[in-house]
Amino acid sequence: MTIDELSQIEALAAEIAELSRTFEGSSQHFMVDGPPCLKKSEELVALIQSPAEHATSLIAKTMETAVIRTLLSLNVLQTIPTPGYISLQDLAAATETQPYLLERLLRVVTRSGFIIRENEAYCHTHTSLAYAGPLGGLFTPCYDEGIRALIRLPEYLSVKSKEEAKSAMHSPFTWNEGQEGKTTFEILSKMPARTKGIHTLSMNVQHLxxxxxxxxxxxxxxxxxxxxxxxxxxxxxxxxxxxxxxxxxxxxxxxxxxxxxxxxxxxxxxxxxxxxxxxxxxxxxxxxxxxxxxxxxxxxxxxxxxxxxxxxxxxxxxxxxxxxxxxxxxxxxxxxxxxxxxxxxxxxxxxxxxxxxxxxxxxxxxxxxxxxxxxxxxxxxxxxxxxxxxxxxxxx
Ligand SMILES: C[S@@+](CC[C@H](N)C(=O)[O-])C[C@H]1O[C@@H](n2cnc3c(N)ncnc32)[C@H](O)[C@@H]1O
Known part of the structure; x- marks a missing residue:
């Protein structure tokens, strides 16, 4: 690391320390950019991280995203008690999930600190607890209607002609759903739970x-x-x-x-x-x-x-x-x-x-x-x- 880079890190750390003196708490709103000290902390991480660490963290985060969506669909987050702990066996039984699979999924989120594992039992953090509630209802449609198809974008672009890729009836979404030739709204109108999810999401970004x-x-x-x-x-x-x-x-x-x-x-x-x-x-x-x-x-x-x-x-x-x-x-x-x-x-x-x-x-x-x-x-x-x-x- 050069002297220049080190002094940039020091300057940013000093700025964060200064900002944290007047920090009044994070936003409770979904999709709002965080307070300045969070933005600066992200800049600091970007300065400290090597490209290899960046790629590693991105891959881990992408996998964690899919794991959290899975834990929501398996009802795992909703089953962890509040307050209190639950053993792997009890959680597996309550959610009708194989204990070995559940342990592997939970390892991803305990590594990141999203969920806590202590004495062979699991408990919520304030973040995972929020996902078990209304926040999960906002995260889920973003995952289902956005991330799911987006992750397959390279594959989509490699199989689609330019003309097809311009049409909404052959969008990554319709292709990923196996329903090309229909509009998104036609497809979603047959899926009441997902339509409700989108509606909930849209009502929760009204402040924007x-x-x-x-x-x-x-x-x-x-x-x-x-x-x-x-x-x-x-x-x-x-x-x-x-x-x-x-x-x-x-x-x-x-x-x-x-x-x-x-x-x-x-x-x-x-x-x-x-x-x-x-x-x-x-x-x-x-x-x-x-x-x-x-x-x-x-x-x-x-x-x-x-x-x-x-x-x-x-x-x-x-x-x-x-x-x-x-x-x-x-x-x-x-x-x-x-x-x-x-x-x-x-x-x-x-x-x-x-x-x-x-x-x-x-x-x-x-x-x-x-x-x-x-x-x-x-x-x-x-x-x-x-x-x-x-x-x-x-x-x-
Ligand atoms: C994102 S919502 C916006 C609703 C509302 N304007 C708002 O601000 O909350 C898009 C709206 O377009 C409607 N829509 C979709 N396709 C349509 C079509 N072909 N003709 C008329 N409305 C359509 C949907 O039913 C939905 O109500």
């Missing part, structure tokens, strides 16, 4: 996708009481319209439309989230938009599910029914031009697997332009990558 506070939806209020004001395309179970109407009560529910696939519309009918008066419409967003001349067509967390060609196709279904002052509002992460956050990077890799994409401002400009739209403004939520891309018809 605020509903209000950065765009004035009051601008949409129309003097014409008959005019549709807010069409929520792929609007989900109704939580978005509910929050927006709550924050902007001048918008009348009767002038709002929730559009989605049949099963989601059914969900929206039963959850009771939607204010009375909102119209519900079964609609495939890749077909002609049925509501003409709305003040705004709103797409929240929809564009990132789609590749460029599909997003252009979706927008081209809206353009012909827009009035001269209609807006398309795309509420999404708009990637920072420098390094991405953990959230958008993880999200982009999951989207890569299902044929979607997180986008930069330039990426949005390109797809909107191809669809016949132009960006009027970008409204970012303070300190977040999330925001609204406000677009209107391109003037001839």
């Amino acid at each position: 996708r605020p509903y209000a506070g950065f765009f004035d939806f009051n601008e949409l209020v129309s003097k014409d009481p008959e005019r549709p004001v807010f069409v929520d395309v792929g609007g989900g179970n109704g939580h978005v319209i509910k929050e927006i109407l709550q924050a902007f009560p001048r918008i009348r529910p009767e002038q709002c439309v929730l559009e989605d696939r049949a099963e989601t519309i059914e969900l929206a009918r039963t959850t009771g989230l939607l204010p009375a008066g909102v119209q519900l419409l079964e609609h495939d967003y890749l077909t002609r938009q049925p509501i003409s001349n709305a003040k705004a067509y709103h797409l929240r967390a929809v564009a990132y599910n789609l590749g460029d060609a599909e997003l252009v196709q979706l927008l081209k279904q809206i353009v012909p029914v827009m009035g001269p002052d209609s807006k398309v509002l795309i509420a999404e992460n708009i990637l920072f031009s420098d390094n991405g956050t953990t959230f958008s990077t993880v999200s982009d890799m999951i989207m890569l697997c299902i044929g979607g994409k997180e986008r930069t401002e330039r990426n949005f400009r390109e797809v909107l332009d191809e669809a016949g739209l132009t960006i009027d403004s970008i409204h970012r939520a303070s300190g977040l990558e999330f925001g609204i891309v406000e677009a209107s018809l391109k003037m001839p």
